[in-house]
Amino acid sequence: xxxxxxxxxxxxxxxxxxxxxxxxxxxxxxxxxxxxxxxxxxxxxxxxxxxxxxxxxxxxxxxxxxxxxxxxxxxxxxxxxxxxxxxxxxxxxxxxxxxxxxxxxxxxxxxxxxxxxxxxxxxxxxxxxxxxxxxxxxxxxxxxxxxxxxxxxxxxxxxxxxxxxxxxxxxxxxxxxxxxxxxxxxxxxxxxxxxxxxxxxxxxxxxxxxxxxxxxxxxxxxxxxxxxxxxxxxxxxxxxxxxxxxxxxxxxxxxxxxxxxxxxxxxxxxxxxxxxxxxxxxxxxxxxxxxxxxxxxxxxxxxxxxxxxxxxxxxxxxxxxxxxxxxxxxxxxxxxxxxxxxxxxxxxxxxxxxxxxxxxxxxxxxxxxxxxxxxxxxxxxxxxxxxxxxxxxxxxxxxxxxxxxxxxxx
Amino acid sequence: xxxxxxxxxxxxxxxxxxxxxxxxxxxxxxxxxxxxxxxxxxxxxxxxxxxxxxxxxxxxxxxxxxxxxxxxxxxxxxxxxxxxxxxxxxxxxxxxxxxxxxxxxxxxxxxxxxxxxxxxxxxxxxxxxxxxxxxxxxxxxxxxxxxxxxxxxxxxxxxxxxxxxxxxxxxxxxxxxxxxxxxxxxxxxxxxxxxxxxxxxxxxxxxxxxxxxxxxxxxxxxxxxxxxxxxxxxxxxxxxxxxxxxxxxxxxxxxxxxxxxxxxxxxxxxxxxxxxxxxxxxxxxxxxxxxxxxxxxxxxxxxxxxxxxxxxxxxxxxxxxxxxxxxxxxxxxxxxxxxxxxxxxxxxxxxxxxxxxxxxxxxxxxxxxxxxxxxxxxxxxxxxxxxxxxxxxxxxxxxxxxxxxxxxxxxx
Numbered sequence: 159x160x161x162x163x164x165x166x167x168x169x170x171x172x173x174x175x176x177x178x179x180x181x182x183x184x185x186x187x188x189x190x191x192x193x194x195x196x197x198x199x200x201x202x203x204x205x206x207x208x209x210x211x212x213x214x215x216x217x218x219x220x221x222x223x224x225x226x227x228x229x230x231x232x233x234x235x236x237x238x239x240x241x242x243x244x245x246x247x248x249x250x251x252x253x254x255x256x257x258x259x260x261x262x263x264x265x266x267x268x269x270x271x272x273x274x275x276x277x278x279x280x281x282x283x284x285x286x287x288x289x290x291x292x293x294x295x296x297x298x299x300x301x302x303x304x305x306x307x308x309x310x311x312x313x314x315x316x317x318x319x320x321x322x323x324x325x326x327x328x329x330x331x332x333x334x335x336x337x338x339x340x341x342x343x344x345x346x347x348x349x350x351x352x353x354x355x356x357x358x359x360x361x362x363x364x365x366x367x368x369x370x371x372x373x374x375x376x377x378x379x380x381x382x383x384x385x386x387x388x389x390x391x392x393x394x395x396x397x398x399x400x401x402x403x404x405x406x407x408x409x410x411x412x413x414x415x416x417x418x419x420x421x422x423x424x425x426x427x428x429x430x431x432x433x434x435x436x437x438x439x440x441x442x443x444x445x446x447x448x449x450x451x452x453x454x455x456x457x458x459x460x461x462x463x464x465x466x467x468x469x470x471x472x473x474x475x476x477x478x479x480x481x482x483x484x485x486x487x488x489x490x491x492x493x494x495x496x497x498x499x500x501x502x503x504x505x506x507x508x509x510x511x512x513x514x515x516x517x518x519x520x521x522x523x524x525x526x527x528x529x530x531x532x533x534x535x536x537x538x539x540x541x542x543x544x545x546x547x548x549x550x551x552x553x554x555x556x557x558x559x560x561x562x563x564x565x566x567x568x
Numbered sequence: 569x570x571x572x573x574x575x576x577x578x579x580x581x582x583x584x585x586x587x588x589x590x591x592x593x594x595x596x597x598x599x600x601x602x603x604x605x606x607x608x609x610x611x612x613x614x615x616x617x618x619x620x621x622x623x624x625x626x627x628x629x630x631x632x633x634x635x636x637x638x639x640x641x642x643x644x645x646x647x648x649x650x651x652x653x654x655x656x657x658x659x660x661x662x663x664x665x666x667x668x669x670x671x672x673x674x675x676x677x678x679x680x681x682x683x684x685x686x687x688x689x690x691x692x693x694x695x696x697x698x699x700x701x702x703x704x705x706x707x708x709x710x711x712x713x714x715x716x717x718x719x720x721x722x723x724x725x726x727x728x729x730x731x732x733x734x735x736x737x738x739x740x741x742x743x744x745x746x747x748x749x750x751x752x753x754x755x756x757x758x759x760x761x762x763x764x765x766x767x768x769x770x771x772x773x774x775x776x777x778x779x780x781x782x783x784x785x786x787x788x789x790x791x792x793x794x795x796x797x798x799x800x801x802x803x804x805x806x807x808x809x810x811x812x813x814x815x816x817x818x819x820x821x822x823x824x825x826x827x828x829x830x831x832x833x834x835x836x837x838x839x840x841x842x843x844x845x846x847x848x849x850x851x852x853x854x855x856x857x858x859x860x861x862x863x864x865x866x867x868x869x870x871x872x873x874x875x876x877x878x879x880x881x882x883x884x885x886x887x888x889x890x891x892x893x894x895x896x897x898x899x900x901x902x903x904x905x906x907x908x909x910x911x912x913x914x915x916x917x918x919x920x921x922x923x924x925x926x927x928x929x930x931x932x933x934x935x936x937x938x939x940x941x942x943x944x945x946x947x948x949x950x951x952x953x954x955x956x957x958x959x960x961x962x963x964x965x966x967x968x969x970x971x972x973x974x975x976x977x978x979x980x
Contacts (some may be wrong), residue, residue, distance in 0.1 A: 299661075306669075
């Protein structure tokens with residue numbers, strides 16, 4: 159059965175609660191600030207928000223349920239999405255369906271976490287049953303160790319080098335320098351990237367995100383309502399999510415996107431060549447390469463070559479992680495799964511906080527989350543378009559290595 | 569790589585306090601520990617569809633059956649990716665970096681995270697996965713080279729999981745019995761630095777004791793486990809140097825309840841087999857715990873020579889069985905108290921040993937040298953429960969299958 163589209167619904171009001179490395183506040187504080195800014199910007203009363211969708215690790219022992227009482231809300235639609243880096247895309251697609259079906263009129267999608275000095279270390283040992291039983295006792299390296307395996311396997315299988323990962327990190331830092339909320343304020347050179355100390359080889363310091371505190375949020379409502387409120391909105395052309403894809407793969411060299419991209423682009427009515435910018439989930443650069451491949455921007459295994467021929471800066475070819483991504487902005491827990499999506503909303507409504515991707519009409523935001531044991535289990539992606547643009551539907555063509563999916567530098 | 573002899577301890581430097589790796593496990597994951605305690609690698613295998621799975625689960629991930637059986641695996645597989653941690657979030661590992669880890673694809677069809685032995689080549693490499701107990705006493709997987717390498721036991725990471733007597737100082741509590749003497753010889757052969765061997769009544773001559781006492785690495789010390797003051801006194805002298813205690817002291821008489829009046833024999837058995845362990849543990853335990861992270865060859869193990877009769881009473885040796893059951897129970901307490909330090913309590917459950925107190929027990933019986941070899945092997949492998957010999961293995965199998973049935977069989 160063909161999937162219904164998301165006509166008549168928009169995402170709007172991108173909000174970021176500024177990131178800090180450590181905070182003495184609780185997660186509720188960051189989520190409250192995000193909600194407050196959402197309704198203030200939208201010109202809504204708190205009671206107008208009748209749907210709430212929450213993602214947060216450090217909200218525990220509370221869930222979205224506890225948050226309703228904490229913030230004095232009485233929503234008629236409530237969701238709690240514990241999917242880490244895939245939370246943003248999943249929240250968007252669920253909220254959109256709720257609005258479309260009339261189960262809620264205005265859904266606030268919130269993701270945020272605090273970061274106490276101790277919290278990252280304490281979270282690692284209890285992240286999941288499999289992590290506690292079968293990963294954490296092995297050196298307690300956390301995700302660094304898990305991604306070291308994936309990165310090493312990817313490098314060996316597809317010939318990627320540390321320079322390839324470094325190019326992405328350096329480009330993202332350049333994008334981040336214009337983004338006011340980025341925690342990393344200094345330029346990064348490839349030499350500095352390569353000279354950084356090893357954390358879990360081949361993972362080195364600049365391959366790792368910095369855990370921090372902060373929140374990201376947006377609203378989902380009908381296009382009509384957004385228009386009445388004078389809010390620039392973003393249309394949802396297509397979305398996918400997938401969990402525990404390819405469980406028989408000995409080690410993760412691909413994510414769930416590879417199962418679902420035909421569905422994604424068919425629903426969206428566009429192809430990879432129509433995408434003006436890509437927001438990957440980038441807790442480690444290897445996963446960005448996997449997304450570039452699995453989302454159809456190049457063939458599987460051509461990621462390293464793709465990296466070598468693009469700039470990834472906002473003013474160059476193939477703008478990616480246009481606010482700097484988590485690698486340069488920071489990873490505010492579950493908000494990391496919203497970062498790219500919220501940035502996409504800003505770019506597509508022409509209101510970026512940092513540098514602008516010129517003529518950005520269609521963007522793709524991707525999510526990846528939850529290293530439950532040896533691999534990330536949740537993947538998702540959303541193709542988004544500004545409300546002023548019209549959907550193009552060109553026939554899809556694979557990236558041939560030179561022209562397709564390449565934006566010429568101005 | 570061969571381990572160099574550790575330097576003498578520098579008395580100026582602070583003794584490193586013991587830490588242990590993360591020990592939290594779900595109950596279902598403890599199946600791995602149950603097998604590793606016996607030196608086996610077992611994974612869950614679905615009885616309905618045959619799928620081998622890891623990490624441990626409550627149901628088969630292929631067919632959702634709950635009929636899962638822990639089954640011995642050969643561990644053959646390929647190291648498909650590895651890393652060397654140079655950063656860790658855990659105190660134990662921070663003090664032991666760098667630390668090598670890998671992802672292994674087992675031929676049985678599942679991927680596992682494992683500690684990687686230093687002699688394993690770069691990925692991809694054929695390896696053999698085994699289960700070991702780490703310093704938290706919990707099972708972990710270790711990827712070993714496919715073929716045995718020279719000085720394999722000397723691997724720095726592996727020695728964190730084993731209690732190899734090489735370069736360690738050991739107290740054997742009774743050197744007058746054939747078992748005690750065999751244990752001393754085996755420890756010397758295994759490269760122990762120094763073996764203190766206890767003798768309770770130095771004025772008595774026992775066959776073989778002088779030969780043991782004359783070995784260069786061996787130092788006789790007076791030790792009578794029935795004398796609290798004597799135990800305390802010895803602990804005050806050497807307690808701060810002992811890395812491994814092997815309690816071989818034992819009083820063994822062959823009586824049940826009805827065939828000997830009075831309590832003398834039973835009390836003597838309890839005084840050595842149970843209270844002797846208690847005295848020893850109270851005096852030597854704290855020092856051992858404090859030195860559990862003292863260099864690369866610090867205190868690491870406490871071995872109790874119990875008896876398979878501790879599991880189920882052997883009526884012909886009824887009071888002896890009861891004293892060993894009491895000692896076993898106390899050893900479980902000792903294990904729990906030692907666990908926070910990482911000192912391993914190894915319980916050895918031999919069947920009848922081929923000595924004079926088992927004269928009337930028909931063969932097969934366990935040679936003292938075989939018992940000693942099993943103890944050294946257990947220390948090298950880092951095993952926690954040892955059932956050496958055919959009789960012990962037979963009893964263990966029957967006891968695990970149905971303890972009540974074993975009780976009835978023994979009463980016939």
